[in-house]
Amino acid sequence: MLSLLHTIHDQTSHRIKDTEKALIYQQICLDPGITRKRIVTDLKLRPTTVSNMVAELIDQGMVYEGELQSNGRKGRPEIRLYMNPDYLVGVAVYIVSKQLKAVLLNLKGDILAENSINVSLQMGNDDLMRLLVELIIPLKEKTPESSKFIGVGLSFFGNFNKIRQELIFSMRWPNIKNFSFGKLGERLNSEVLVSTSLEAKLNHLLMYENEYQEGGTLLYHWGYGIGATYAMNGVILESTPGYIMEAGHVAVDLHNETVCRCGGIGCLETEAALWALLPELSKAYPGVPENENDFRPFYLEHHLGESEIIRKAAKALAQSLATLYQILHPERIILLSPFLMDEGIYAYVKEQFYRRTSPYTHDDVTFLLLQPEFRGEIYGSTASLFKNRLQKELTVQD
Ligand SMILES: [Zn+2]
Incomplete structure (x- = not known):
């Protein structure tokens, strides 16, 4: 920035x-x-x-x-x-597996303090509110004396209503309904900004990689759930309420009648998301871990990429990528996925993608794979808090 x-x-x-x-x-x-x-x-x-x-x-x-x-x-x-560098500091909250994590960071992006908390998948709205306050307050209190605290940026998975500042629902936390970030802001007495994890990651990539300021960038996540976000010339595509690019909930097979966790029928997630593959996978590979971070090493060690279950999922995924490509024609497709860390499956997805799109358009697209440890959401979720405050501070005083 x-x-x-x-x-x-x-x-x-x-x-x-x-x-x-x-x-x-x-x-x-x-x-x-x-x-x-x-x-x-x-x-x-x-x-x-x-x-x-x-x-x-x-x-x-x-x-x-x-x-x-x-x-x-x-x-x-x-x-x-x-x-x-410590003139302005803020807190970023993000999710890694079953943990809520938070960091206090400064203008340069240095991490001054960290905190984390385990969350139950069964928690409700009150639990989440209490946990977030417990997570954030100790970090806010560590603000250096000469620093100004600018607020909290949160990046979560789920569907947000940006007008009402609510997390409407999240596949990972089925008991959370219409969680209010406005109320969280009141409890913390701080400005609170919320974005999806993918938007926050893309926001960081756009600031960090100068060439992404030009042309289209599609960021696609294939893991426990499936989702995507897209930016043109450095600006992330949005809708009025906030939910957009629900790639995991678009059907790719019209014969698929499976009910999805979202309530819809035949969504891509029911064919390719880790949550949907788990029952079948655990029959063939007992003890397969549920969360992405533990799943990845298990998947690679047991060569799950060679299984028919994963290949079938990869084919459906490639169809989804091809469709998005045909609609948006991004210059670059950035993938984030434990499944694609297997070279064979990565190659297979690309091969299927090229089969399903017109050869006339293939020169224009580049595939990139993000490392699973990529934590750009820390910076992406807080960037506009820093930016808005700097705008004020860099206005000449009269
Ligand atoms: Zn769905």
């Missing part, structure tokens, strides 16, 4: 001096130890502008002065400038 600060005032009413302040701060963030003189040359700004803005940034606590830069005999030594 720090390399995108020069755009922070775009699409808002702002003055030239606000952009200059953002540019100067960005330069200090990206080039630690830079001097006022070098900022003047690098940004081609007037020395008085730089000196006034730097004074304001120091006064705010966003920037501090370090050691002197000795530059030989000629000229007077200049003071080096550094950003204060």
Whole structure:
């Protein structure tokens, strides 16, 4: 995000001096130890502008002065400038297997403190509220004295209503219904932002990989559940209520009459999601773990990728990818899946995808596989909290 600060005032009413302040701060963030003189040359700004803005940034606590830069005999030594990474801190909450995890992170993305809590799959709304408060408050209290706390970004699996700020339902937590993040914000006395885990991951990828700012990016998850999210030119596709791209709940086989956990009939998830494959898999492979992280090593060790059950699922999955591709034509398809960590199944999905799409369009698409440890949602879920606050802080005070 720090390399995108020069755009922070775009699409808002702002003055030239606000952009200059953002540019100067960005330069200090990206080039630690830079001097006022070098900022003047690098940004081609007037020395008085730089000196006034730097004074304001120091006064705010966003920037501090370090050691002197000795530059030989000629000229007077200049003071080096550094950003204060702890100026703003926030909390990110995310899910790994059966745990709710939270981290306190600063502007640079350094993790200052962590906390985690085990959750029962049977928990209800009150349990979730209590657990989140227990998880987040101790981290909020660890905010360094000179730092400003900006709020909490949560990334969950499930269906959200963004207007009402509610988690409507989640396949993993069947007893959670219309959980209110507004109420959580009141309990925490903090701003609370919520996104799906995939949106938060994609949001981070868009900021981190510059080339993703151009063209279409499809992020597709095939695991315990199935879902997708898509961005065009750096902007994630949304709908008014918030639910979108329910790839796992689109039917690929019209003869499939199985009732899905969502209540629909014949959804892709009933053919290919881990939750739906588990009964059959555990007959053939007793002790197969339920959650994705434990499942992955078991799957690879026992070569489950070679089983007919997985191949059948992979074929249905490839059809879903092909359909999404034909609708959106993304330049890149990023996959996140324990199943695809098996090279044979990954190759099979791609082969089936190419069979099911027109050869005329194949030159334009690249497949990428995300590592299961990828935790971009930590940064993606909190990015707009940091951005909104920086926008205010980087407006010149009158
Ligand atoms: Zn469904």
